[in-house]
Amino acid sequence: MTTVDREVQRRHRVLTVVAGGVLLGVVDLLLQLGLPYPWANLANSSAVWAVGAFAIGWWLRADWRRSAFAGIVLLVVAVEAYYVAAVVLLDDSAQNLWSPTTLMWLFFGVLAGALFGVAGGLSRYGQPWVRAIAVAMPGAVLLAEAAMLFHRSAQPGHDSHYRTDSLQTAVIEVVLGAALILVVGRTNRVRLQALAAATALAVLGFAAYTIAGFGS
Missing domain, CATH: 1.10.287 (Helix Hairpins)
Known part of the structure; x- marks a missing residue:
C-alpha cells in the first residue's frame, strides 16, 4: 500500500467515525421520540452509547491511541449532533449546544469514548x-x-x-x-x-x- 493509499484510507476512516457520531446522535433522538417504552429508554441509554464507542474501536483495528481518539470523536460528535437535531426538530434553544448539561455529557463522552474505544481495539488483539x-x-x-x-x-x-x-x-x-x-x-x-x-x-x-x- 502506497503513502497516498494510506492517506486516503485514513481520511475515509475519519469521515466514517464523524458520520457515525452524527448518525448516533440524530437517530438516538428520533428513536426516543418514536419508540414506545421501554425501548425509548434503551435508545437514550448512556451504556448503548458506550457500546457504540466500543464498536468503532473494534471496527477500526488500530492501536490503542487511534482507537481511543476514534471513540472520543464518535461520542463528542454524537452529543452535539443530538442537540442540533433537537434544535431543528423540536425547536429547542441553540444555547443547549454549550449548556452546562451538554458540557457534562461531552466530558463523559471523552471518558467513555477513550475507555471503550480502546477496549474495542483490544478485543481483537493483545x-x-x-x-x-x-x-x-x-x-x-x-x-x-x-x-x-x-x-x-x-x-x-x-x-x-x-x-x-x-x-x-x-x-x-x-x-x-x-x-x-x-x-x-x-x-x-x-x-x-x-x-x-x-x-x-x-x-x-x-x-x-x-x-x-x-x-x-
Whole structure:
C-alpha cells in the first residue's frame, strides 16, 4: 500500500467515525421520540452509547491511541449532533449546544469514548487476559446500567409506570450484555472469561454510575 493509499484510507476512516457520531446522535433522538417504552429508554441509554464507542474501536483495528481518539470523536460528535437535531426538530434553544448539561455529557463522552474505544481495539488483539477483559466491557456497562435501573426503580417517589419501564429496560440490557459477549468473543474460553470479568466490572460500573449521580 502506497503513502497516498494510506492517506486516503485514513481520511475515509475519519469521515466514517464523524458520520457515525452524527448518525448516533440524530437517530438516538428520533428513536426516543418514536419508540414506545421501554425501548425509548434503551435508545437514550448512556451504556448503548458506550457500546457504540466500543464498536468503532473494534471496527477500526488500530492501536490503542487511534482507537481511543476514534471513540472520543464518535461520542463528542454524537452529543452535539443530538442537540442540533433537537434544535431543528423540536425547536429547542441553540444555547443547549454549550449548556452546562451538554458540557457534562461531552466530558463523559471523552471518558467513555477513550475507555471503550480502546477496549474495542483490544478485543481483537493483545494478551489473552487483556482480550477477555476488553470483550467483557460492552456487556459490563450494560449490566451496570441495568443494576442502576433496578436500584433506581426500587426507590420511593416513582410511579408504577416508571418502575415497570425501568425494570423492563434493565432486563433487555442484561440480555443484550450477555449476547454481546457471546458475539464478540471468538472462542468459548474467551467468552467464559469475559462473562466472569463482566460481572466484576459491572460492580465497578454501578459504583461509577452512583458516584456520577445517575442512581437517584
